[in-house]
Every structure is written in C-alpha cells, then in structure tokens.
Amino acid sequence: MSYSRRNFIKAAAGVAAGALATPYIATQSKAQSAGGNGGKPLKIIHFVSDGTSPSMVTISDIFSRTVRDRGLCWLAMSKDENAHTGLMDVASLSSCVTDSSASSSAWGCGCRINNGAVNCLPDKTLLKPLYELLREPHWKRGLVTTTEITHATPAGFGSACESRGDTTAIANYYRTLEIDVLLGGGQSIYKDNMLEEYRRFGYQIAKTSDDLKKIDTGKKVLGLFAGGHLPMTIDWLNHKSLQATVPTLAEMTTKALEMLGANDRFILQVEGGRVDHACHSSDAPGAIYDHLAFDDAIQVALDYQKAHPETLIVVTADHGCGGPSLNGMGSNYGDTPALLANIQKAKGSFERLTSGLKKCGNAPQVQAYIEKNYEIKLTAEQANWLLLVRDERHTEIYGPISGYTGQLGMTLANHFGISWGSGNHSADFVALVAKGPGSERFKGLIRNTDIFGHYMDFAGLNFRNKQWTGKTAQAVSVPMSAHWLDTQIA
Numbered sequence: 001m002s003y004s005r006r007n008f009i010k011a012a013a014g015v016a017a018g019a020l021a022t023p024y025i026a027t028q029s030k031a032q033s034a035g036g037n038g039g040k041p042l043k044i045i046h047f048v049s050d051g052t053s054p055s056m057v058t059i060s061d062i063f064s065r066t067v068r069d070r071g072l073c074w075l076a077m078s079k080d081e082n083a084h085t086g087l088m089d090v091a092s093l094s095s096c097v098t099d100s101s102a103s104s105s106a107w108g109c110g111c112r113i114n115n116g117a118v119n120c121l122p123d124k125t126l127l128k129p130l131y132e133l134l135r136e137p138h139w140k141r142g143l144v145t146t147t148e149i150t151h152a153t154p155a156g157f158g159s160a161c162e163s164r165g166d167t168t169a170i171a172n173y174y175r176t177l178e179i180d181v182l183l184g185g186g187q188s189i190y191k192d193n194m195l196e197e198y199r200r201f202g203y204q205i206a207k208t209s210d211d212l213k214k215i216d217t218g219k220k221v222l223g224l225f226a227g228g229h230l231p232m233t234i235d236w237l238n239h240k241s242l243q244a245t246v247p248t249l250a251e252m253t254t255k256a257l258e259m260l261g262a263n264d265r266f267i268l269q270v271e272g273g274r275v276d277h278a279c280h281s282s283d284a285p286g287a288i289y290d291h292l293a294f295d296d297a298i299q300v301a302l303d304y305q306k307a308h309p310e311t312l313i314v315v316t317a318d319h320g321c322g323g324p325s326l327n328g329m330g331s332n333y334g335d336t337p338a339l340l341a342n343i344q345k346a347k348g349s350f351e352r353l354t355s356g357l358k359k360c361g362n363a364p365q366v367q368a369y370i371e372k373n374y375e376i377k378l379t380a381e382q383a384n385w386l387l388l389v390r391d392e393r394h395t396e397i398y399g400p401i402s403g404y405t406g407q408l409g410m411t412l413a414n415h416f417g418i419s420w421g422s423g424n425h426s427a428d429f430v431a432l433v434a435k436g437p438g439s440e441r442f443k444g445l446i447r448n449t450d451i452f453g454h455y456m457d458f459a460g461l462n463f464r465n466k467q468w469t470g471k472t473a474q475a476v477s478v479p480m481s482a483h484w485l486d487t488q489i490a
C-alpha cells in the first residue's frame with residue numbers, strides 16, 4: 001500500500017535515524033536515572049499497547065524496518081543505556097489470562113481483581129484509583145486512547161465500578177475527579193445531559209481534530225472524535241474523510257502534553273487500544289498499522305522528555321492477544337520477508353472489509369474481492385473455504401479460532417506469513433521498558449500491581465488499597481492454580 005507507506009514516512013520525518021533496533025528483552029547494565037526529584041519523576045507518561053504480546057512487538061518492528069526503514073521506538077528505547085527493560089506478569093485475580101479492566105486496575109489500585117471489574121474487589125468493595133489519589137497532591141491527570149474514552153484501560157486509572165460495561169458510571173467518575181485531559185472516542189456514550197454536566201465542571205468539548213487544535217490549553221478538555229472507538233489506523237490511512245476529522249494518537253498525545261505540561265507534576269496514560277481489537281479478529285494489517293501509530297506517540301513522549309528530563313516514560317502492554325506469529329515460510333524460510341511486505345498492500349481492516357467480503361456469492365467473487373483489497377490471489381480452495389465458514393457449513397476443529405475473521409486471518413496467513421493462535425487474550429508476560437527518573441524500578445520480571453506502589457511513592461503517598469484475601473474464582477475452579485497464586489512474584 002504505497003499510499004500508507006508515504007504517509008508513514010512523512011510522519012516519521014522527525015524520528016532519529018538511529019532508531020534501528022533488534023528486538024530483545026534484557027536489562028541494561030549501564031542504566032541510570034536523571035533529573036526528577038531525588039531520583040523520582042515529576043511527570044509520568046504511561047503507554048499501553050492493548051493486547052500486545054512480545055511477538056506482536058517483534059512483528060511490528062520487523063514490518064516497520066521493512067516499510068519505514070527504521071525499527072520501533074519501543075525497541076530503540078530498550079537499547080538506550082538510560083533505560084530499563086523487563087517483563088511484566090499481568091495475571092488477574094480470576095485467571096492467569098487477564099482482561100483489560102483487571103490489568104489496568106492492577107496498575108491503578110495495586111490489587112489484582114476479577115476480570116470485568118474496574119478497581120473493585122469480588123465483594124464489591126470499591127478501591128481508590130490512582131487518579132483519585134493523585135488529585136489532592138495536585139498532579140494533573142490525563143487519559144488518551146484510540147478506544148472509547150470510558151473503555152477498560154483508561155477506566156483502570158480514573159474510575160472504580162463493579163463492571164467495565166458501566167460506561168455511564170465511568171464517565172461520571174472521570175467528571176467527578178475532574179481529570180484534566182480526556183481524549184478518545186465515545187460520542188454515543190456521552191448524551192447531551194452528560195456533556196452539559198461536563199461543561200458545568202469547566203470542560204471544553206472537542207469532536208474533531210480542528211476542535212482540538214483550537215481549545216484553550218489552560219482548561220480541561222473532553223475530546224470525543226468518533227461515535228464509538230476511533231477508526232483503525234489502516235482505515236484512517238485509506239480514507240481522507242477520516243484524516244480530516246480524527247486526530248492520530250500522536251497528535252492527541254502532543255496536545256495532552258501541551259496541556260498537562262503547564263503544571264509541574266502530571267501523569268498521562270496513553271493507550272493504543274485497537275491493536276487488541278485487530279488481534280481478536282486475527283487481522284494482521286489492522287494490528288500492525290495500529291501498533292505503528294502507537295509507536296509514533298512514543299516518539300512524541302521521547303521528544304518531550306528531552307526537554308523535560310524530570311519525565312518518566314513507561315511503555316508496556318496490558319496483555320497479549322491472539323498469539324500472532326511471524327513464521328518461517330518457503331524454502332529455508334526465505335519467503336517470509338516478501339510475504340510480510342504484502343501487509344502494506346492491504347486497503348483496510350477486517351472491521352471495514354469483512355461485510356463486503358461476506359456479500360460475495362461465489363469463489364470467483366471472493367477471489368476478486370481479496371485481490372482488490374489485499375492484492376493477494378487466493379486459490380479457489382481458499383475462496384471456497386471462506387464461503388463455507390461464512391455459511392457455517394464448516395466443521396470447527398479448534399474452538400478459539402473458529403470465527404469468520406479467525407478463518408479469514410488464517411487463510412491470509414498463507415500470504416502474510418502471520419498466523420494466529422486464537423481470537424482471545426493470552427497469558428503472555430508482556431514487554432516493559434522505562435526511561436527517566438525512577439525507571440530502575442521497571443526492570444527484570446515484575447508484577448503488574450508493583451506499578452501502583454511506584455507511582456504512589458513518586459507522588460510521596462503511602463496509601464495502599466485493601467488486598468483481596470478471600471477465595472478466588474481461579475482457586476475454586478482450578479485447584480492447581482491456588483499454588484500458582486501463592487507463588488506470585490515479589
């Protein structure tokens with residue numbers, strides 16, 4: 001897709017040429033902290049690529065070097081002698097496989113909770129979220145995401161409620177806490193009366209990228225740039241109408257730093273939320289392009305940090321999703337690079353393209369549709385398989401990859417070299433890199449709940465939420481797992 005390539009190269013104009021990186025996870029021996037307050041940061045930027053296993057980082061890095069002539073900032077950070085790297089155990093209370101709300105809540109309240117809850121224990125005790133605790137010591141607070149702003153990952157820092165699905169409660173929590181910067185999607189969640197309440201609390205409302213450019217940076221902002229989630233990056237790149245109205249994650253991050261940076265202390269969570277959605281759908285082009293857009297936002301933060309060395313940048317994921325794998329293909333695996341390069345020919349996400357594909361009545365039509373949108377020639381057998389799956393006339397032999405998009409993803413795996421393990425989250429430990437004062441705490445293998453304690457300490461707060469000591473769903477249903485829970489990493 002030469003169009004998208006041009007755009008990415010343009011977007012990359014400010015990126016240092018030295019960003020080429022070899023993927024690896026290791027602790028830097030020469031890492032040191034700089035700036036800050038006695039080795040502690042005064043500004044924290046916490047990046048989350050939702051649903052991103054270490055394999056997804058690897059694939060995106062190789063693809064970025066293929067089409068953008070540079071690797072990911074994420075991995076360039078890992079090679080920086082002033083950074084620390086590691087892995088994070090992101091399990092929840094109810095499973096070794098977490099969802100986004102339990103994962104973000106572990107960072108946001110210091111406790112493992114059940115999947116589906118937001119800073120809430122199994123007995124419905126609401127815990128104090130990070131952004132509530134940082135309000136009194138006058139830390140400015142921001143949430144930026146490509147999902148609905150009330151989605152699970154931002155909610156884990158800025159709210160508490162029984163269910164991640166209670167978007168009204170989450171929106172009201174944000175307003176009550178007067179979180180300074182809220183940028184993402186979700187116009188359909190914010191009805192007129194709720195918007196009026198936000199205005200009454202001093203919020204400016206932005207609905208387009210032009211609105212965002214014009215806001216008063218001295219006041220609070222609620223930016224809602226789509227009815228639901230923001231469009232996937234690959235769709236944004238292919239539709240000028242989306243480019244005209246929807247800001248990129250990097251642009252939202254830039255504006256958030258401009259606003260929060262006026263204060264001497266702030267914390268900002270930046271989420272690339274749609275990588276997860278693409279991985280649920282086994283959509284390799286969708287996932288990779290959203291991951292590259294996430295990486296562009298990291299570059300914005302690194303540039304900010306150069307001028308503000310009191311800033312700590314933490315980059316990680318909340319969990320893996322889909323188990324993507326870039327496989328050895330062809331003789332001596334020599335076909336893999338060319339197959340991966342096919343990703344750049346894709347014209348859209350599965351989210352946008354599958355409805356049209358499903359309307360194809362026969363194999364030649366399926367082949368023509370795939371050729372038009374991916375420049376890939378499916379065999380008649382592959383095209384017929386997609387028709388069988390669409391009509392549910394196939395026999396499922398592996399449950400977690402049984403859906404239509406899963407089968408489409410696996411069919412295209414023959415042409416991209418990227419296959420999938422499932423359409424679900426995974427138990428992978430996630431990659432972690434941190435740079436700036438306090439970054440030495442983010443190395444080796446750490447536990448997700450450690451993050452909360454570090455952020456409390458950076459703010460000079462001793463507060464700790466009540467931990468759950470009762471039975472867990474996991475211990476009850478899977479007795480062997482009780483031992484696993486007892487041997488949590490310190």
Ligand SMILES: [Zn+2]
Nearest residue numbers: 051276280321
């Ligand atoms: Zn997910």
